[in-house]
Amino acid sequence: MVRWWSMRLWGAHLLGLVCVSIAVGMGVWQYDAWQARRDAERIDLTHAEPVAITEVIGPDDPFPTVGLGRPVEVRGTFLPEGTVLVSGRAGEKGRDGDWLVTPITVGDASAPAVPVVRGWVPTGTDLASLPAPPAGEVDLVGWLQPPEGSGQADDDPRDDVLPELRIADLVQRVDQDLYGAYVVAEEPLPGDAAAGVDGATLDQLPQASRFTGLRNILYAIEWWVFAAFAVFLWFRYVRDATSGRALDEADAEAGEDAVVRSDP
CATH class of the missing domain: 1.10.287 (Helix Hairpins)
Structure with missing residues (x-):
């Protein structure tokens, strides 16, 4: 048997x-x-001391859960050819607006770059009318955020207005690799502020889908x-x-x- x-x-x-x-x-x-994800939602890092972005995420790393909203320092060179507007960002009093976004290298001019939200402008603003980012090496501080990607369709892929801040859309506009994250600048750059670009805030982030954690x-x-x-x-x-x-x-x-x- x-x-x-x-x-x-x-x-x-x-x-x-x-x-x-x-x-x-x-x-x-x-x-x-x-x-x-649940633990990260309970921790507010937006008021923590800034650290170098390289201490939180590398150019080929997935977005770290503990880095959500963390203030980071970035030193590098802006890539003006990658400048875009990201729509759907409500400003004060519910005004419709866009984010002004330009990638900045993390290091020398040939290093991988991270997209930076330079500020907020009203919907309908012509990108050509906005100032170019400063040339040369720049230091800035901002809040680290994961890339967006809910699958929202781009009605006109040929223009410079994106429906979401997707890394896959931006990487086609620059020669450098891009980090799997973006930074919301705490303050607009001097040239942007003088041109009427308002500071972007985390309140302008789209509502996160509950299905992401579920x-x-x-x-x-x-x-x-x-x-x-x-x-x-x-x-x-x-x-x-x-x-x-x-x-x-x-x-x-x-x-x-x-x-x-x-x-x-």
Whole structure:
């Protein structure tokens, strides 16, 4: 009789263990991501002491949860060819407006760059009428934010007005790689302020989708359901294999007894 822990079933046991371990591990990972988002929402870093942006995120790093809203210092050179307006930013008294955004290198002129929200202008402002960013090396302080990307369509991809601050849209306009983040300048640059560009604020950020955090916990539940299903398949396979073999052996033994009894 083949038992559950027979060597013939070790392959099934090993495969089941691997599938369950992977599914449980992925579920735990998604749960930790969900919990990290919840923890980040409870912490207000906007009034913390500024640190160099390189201490929080690297050019190829995903956005760190602990960096949300963190004041960072950036020193580099603006890339005026990457200047765009980002629409849908309500100003004071609910006025419709746009963000003025230009990437700035983090380091020398050939280093990767990070988009910087230089300020706010009323909707309908012509980008050509706005001042170019200062030339040469610039120091600024701003709040670090993750890139946007809710999938909102761009009605006119040929103009310089974007519906969201998406890194994929900006990277096509400059030669440098871009960080997976952007910075909202705490104060407008001197030339921008003189031209009537108002300071941008975090209140002008679009409302974050609640589904962003919910998605992680739903993925975790999905992985754990898959783990339970893998356990069910393993149990059914082993049970059928052992019961089937046991019945075959019982039939064989019954046949042998019948032959022995029939012999004179």
